[in-house]
Amino acid sequence: MKKLKDGYELYDPKDMPKIPQSSLKNYSSKMCKFAVPHDGFRVLVLPDPHLKTKPNGKNWEADVSPSLWAALNFGEDFKPDMTIIPGDLMELEVISFFGKNNLRAKENQRLSNDFELANQILNWIDKFTKGEKVYLFGNHESRLTHYLNENPELIGTLSIEKNLHLKERKWKFFEEGKVMKVGHACFTHGWYWNLHHSKKHVSEIGENVFYGHTHDLQSFSKPNPAQRPIIGQSLGCLCDLNPAWLRNKPNKWINSFGIFYFSKNGDFTYYTPVIINGCFWWGGKYYTPNGRRKGD
Numbered sequence: 082m083k084k085l086k087d088g089y090e091l092y093d094p095k096d097m098p099k100i101p102q103s104s105l106k107n108y109s110s111k112m113c114k115f116a117v118p119h120d121g122f123r124v125l126v127l128p129d130p131h132l133k134t135k136p137n138g139k140n141w142e143a144d145v146s147p148s149l150w151a152a153l154n155f156g157e158d159f160k161p162d163m164t165i166i167p168g169d170l171m172e173l174e175v176i177s178f179f180g181k182n183n184l185r186a187k188e189n190q191r192l193s194n195d196f197e198l199a200n201q202i203l204n205w206i207d208k209f210t211k212g213e214k215v216y217l218f219g220n221h222e223s224r225l226t227h228y229l230n231e232n233p234e235l236i237g238t239l240s241i242e243k244n245l246h247l248k249e250r251k252w253k254f255f256e257e258g259k260v261m262k263v264g265h266a267c268f269t270h271g272w273y274w275n276l277h278h279s280k281k282h283v284s285e286i287g288e289n290v291f292y293g294h295t296h297d298l299q300s301f302s303k304p305n306p307a308q309r310p311i312i313g314q315s316l317g318c319l320c321d322l323n324p325a326w327l328r329n330k331p332n333k334w335i336n337s338f339g340i341f342y343f344s345k346n347g348d349f350t351y352y353t354p355v356i357i358n359g360c361f362w363w364g365g366k367y368y369t370p371n372g373r374r375k376g377d
């Protein structure tokens with residue numbers, strides 16, 4: 082150990098205790114940072130698609146929100162430099178603790194079909210994304226972890242990473258709760274669900290933060306001491322607004338997603354188009370689940 086003249090001590094790496102690598106895992110950084118490489122860097126954020134399938138005779142069909150198809154049609158035109166999925170890509174209903182005893186709802190449902198659909202959606206995103214792809218796991222991805230905790234004999238056979246071929250696709254992926262910071266904007270699945278959740282997110286993280294999880298659009302902003310805004314924004318969702326488990330209860334969910342343009346210095350402008358019945362306008366084009374057409 083080196084002694085410094087003002088009384089502080091400087092640890093030499095040689096003096097550091099030997100800590101097994103696995104025990105360091107829990108102390109690894111909660112945040113991954115990405116420096117914006119050029120002006121006009123485009124980021125597409127696709128929150129909470131909750132992909133699922135339903136049986137159709139001997140086959141299956143996608144059981145997803147039309148808003149997702151519209152957002153993906155937009156993605157083809159937008160050609161993002163980076164696409165972020167901030168969690169809940171798949172519903173994973175068939176292995177959920179909540180529906181454990183509802184065998185009627187699970188009749189003929191197959192996890193393999195859900196993974197097949199998710200792979201097809203990722204194929205589409207892989208095609209139109211020019212650069213980085215980031216997947217921040219949410220609470221629905223954790224359903225698989227809980228399932229494996231109950232069925233440990235399947236560990237190694239089933240995982241989000243393996244069944245969605247994330248490494249082969251060159252996606253960066255992060256466990257639930259972690260943050261990806263792009264320039265001055267933090268992205269995560271979202272931690273809070275209270276009435277003023279955007280304020281809570283800003284208060285806790287102290288930086289610009291964009292998230293899914295709550296399925297609504299809510300914004301809270303405040304200036305920091307340098308008079309630069311700090312914004313907390315939930316980005317809506319791309320899932321069914323009235324899933325069966327809600328039993329027609331009113332909710333605050335809204336179909337939307339995030340469009341971001343970054344400057345090289347990390348500053349950014351963002352938009353959250355509201356999608357109604359699977360349709361929205363952007364840049365003079367009308368996007369629908371079936372494609373897009375030029376506006377009048």
Ligand SMILES: [Fe+2]
Nearest residue numbers: 129169294296
């Ligand atoms: Fe969600």
